[in-house]
Amino acid sequence: MASHELRTPLNSILGFSEILTAELYGPLGAPQYKEYAEIIRGSGQKLLNLVNQVLEIARLEANAMDFDLRPEPLEPALDDVLASLEADLSGLKVEITGRGELPAVVADSRGLRTVLFHLLQNAAAFSPEGGTVFVRAQRLGRGVEIVIRDEGQGVDPAALPRLMGPFEQGENALTRRGEGAGLGLTIADLTCKAMGGRLTLASKPGKGLTAGVRLPIG
16 A cells, blocks of 8 residues: 555656656747756656665565575676666776676575665765776585675775665765665665575775675575
8 A cells, every 4th residue: 555655646746747858748938847847757766766665675674575586597697787787887897707607596586686786786886987896706605605896985894784774875985976865785685684695794994895695505
């Protein structure tokens, strides 16, 4: 019910603002009106994304997400996520260690992509222009560790526990390339736990942020 009540008015805002932006039924007159319609549309889309993320966190915390855990190749999942983040990663280099030989993990297909998406998006957001995002995966006993590291300004280690909480990322970073509410790491953490894995963070001021995902080996 909450999902419907929140999304319906937002979809109306997006739909009507798109009609105004396209001037579907004729010119709006002053050029400022079209500019304002574009701002309304952009703001509505950001709010809808926020609502979707908050609802996803609520479902994860309530254990209401159905995950189908099975051996999942890491390589195609990573390729899918990199393709979807092409705009976010513009101006950055992504360096993947062991390309073509990445191990498989036991995970839900959508859940794995969700975790990779948010961690890579977060790394891109806090990377300096022209920087590199490093990705590697290795077998560790009965599990696989996936590590994603950026070259951002990093955070104080004492602040790391707060990064898993909603709306915290932006407060602890000195430079952010993209916009966002700071819910990505929270979703990634909860999704990892729901799939029987865990997410850890490591950082030092000036040394970037390193996210490590442990999942069972596939």
